[in-house]
Amino acid sequence: MYNMNWIILIDFGLLVLVWTVQLVVYPGFRYYTPSDLQKWHGKYTSNITIIVLPLMLSQLLLHGIQAISKFHMLSSFALFLVICTWFITFWKAVPLHQQITESRDEDTQLIAQKLVSINWYRTLIWTAIFIINFF
Numbered sequence: 001m002y003n004m005n006w007i008i009l010i011d012f013g014l015l016v017l018v019w020t021v022q023l024v025v026y027p028g029f030r031y032y033t034p035s036d037l038q039k040w041h042g043k044y045t046s047n048i049t050i051i052v053l054p055l056m057l058s059q060l061l062l063h064g065i066q067a068i069s070k071f072h073m074l075s076s077f078a079l080f081l082v083i084c085t086w087f088i089t090f091w092k093a094v095p096l097h098q099q100i101t102e103s104r105d106e107d108t109q110l111i112a113q114k115l116v117s118i119n120w121y122r123t124l125i126w127t128a129i130f131i132i133n134f135f
Helices: 004-031 034-069 073-102 105-134
Strands: none
Touching (some): 004 034, 004 105, 034 073
């Protein structure tokens, strides 16, 4: 049931995804007019959730299994980092996404910039998770 290759694969998927979002998708938000960003953003969030949520759920499950079945300080630390990504995602990033969708036009770009800043934490954490498990 438990296989380290699955963890590395899932971690790598999230690594590639988060760096793409951080360097390509979120910076691209500034090129939309506020009303165009609001129109696109709802579609973007529903589509990206189809990709991100299964990866995040798989990562949480596999890291939880790893921490229980092969207890080691690094596996426990990796699980802690996974939980941190969940906290940042659902208590920081998701509310910012909701604010973009619901914002007045003049607020949209400011909120998008906050999202870029918050996402750096997830980017660095998912990078660390991958490095811990790959090496």
